[in-house]
Amino acid sequence: MKQLACNECDLLIKIPELVHGYKAICPRCDFVITRFRERFRTKLLALSFSSLVFLALTLMFPFLIFTAQGRERTVYFLQSLKGMGEDTYFIVVLFMIITTIVVPVALMVGISFVVVSSRLSIGLPTSRRILKLIFQLQAWNMAEIFLLGILVSMVKIASLASVEFGWSFVAFVLYIATMAAMRIYMDKYQLWRIVSPTREAR
Numbered sequence: 001m002k003q004l005a006c007n008e009c010d011l012l013i014k015i016p017e018l019v020h021g022y023k024a025i026c027p028r029c030d031f032v033i034t035r036f037r038e039r040f041r042t043k044l045l046a047l048s049f050s051s052l053v054f055l056a057l058t059l060m061f062p063f064l065i066f067t068a069q070g071r072e073r074t075v076y077f078l079q080s081l082k083g084m085g086e087d088t089y090f091i092v093v094l095f096m097i098i099t100t101i102v103v104p105v106a107l108m109v110g111i112s113f114v115v116v117s118s119r120l121s122i123g124l125p126t127s128r129r130i131l132k133l134i135f136q137l138q139a140w141n142m143a144e145i146f147l148l149g150i151l152v153s154m155v156k157i158a159s160l161a162s163v164e165f166g167w168s169f170v171a172f173v174l175y176i177a178t179m180a181a182m183r184i185y186m187d188k189y190q191l192w193r194i195v196s197p198t199r200e201a202r
């Protein structure tokens with residue numbers, strides 16, 4: 001049994017061996033310390049790969065199609081990112097590209113590396129460094145904020161033009177959904193365990 005301090009109240013807790021669906025809760029403050037899900041590594045790998053595919057599709061197809069007075073205009077994803085920052089500053093566009101594309105891609109590539117390296121038991125010190133970075137970067141993954149921004153501006157545009165969703169929009173929603181599903185399996189305790197060589201036999 002491994003001892004761990006509770007994130008919330010610092011109580012030292014012995015974490016028992018968990019089976020699928022079970023969680024370890026702090027007896028003092030009810031904080032969920034870890035949740036064990038069977039085959040979480042395979043699921044994380046599959047979800048990272050799917051989100052990368054959905055992102056590629058998002059960038060390839062038309063995002064939104066506007067029609068006004070018989071004229072049609074097709075907007076691609078990157079154009080809409082640029083468009084949102086046009087009236088403000090270049091720094092806003094840069095911030096959106098970082099939080100919507102760069103950070104999520106880094107997270108997905110990083111998590112794939114961690115999972116594969118733990119399976120093959122190679123490069124574990126590098127995996128530990130990457131894992132630390134992943135948990136620091138997670139707060140900067142804000143793709144869903146962009147989706148919210150798009151929906152808000154669409155409400156405004158709807159009175160001026162008719163708006164149609166392109167295939168890229170569907171792919172972008174799926175991109176956000178797969179990333180949200182990934183968060184379910186991003187259990188700190190379980191992930192640190194698979195990259196620590198001193199882990200107990202499972």
Ligand SMILES: [Zn+2]
Pocket residue numbers: 006007008009010011026027028029030031
């Ligand atoms: Zn606690």
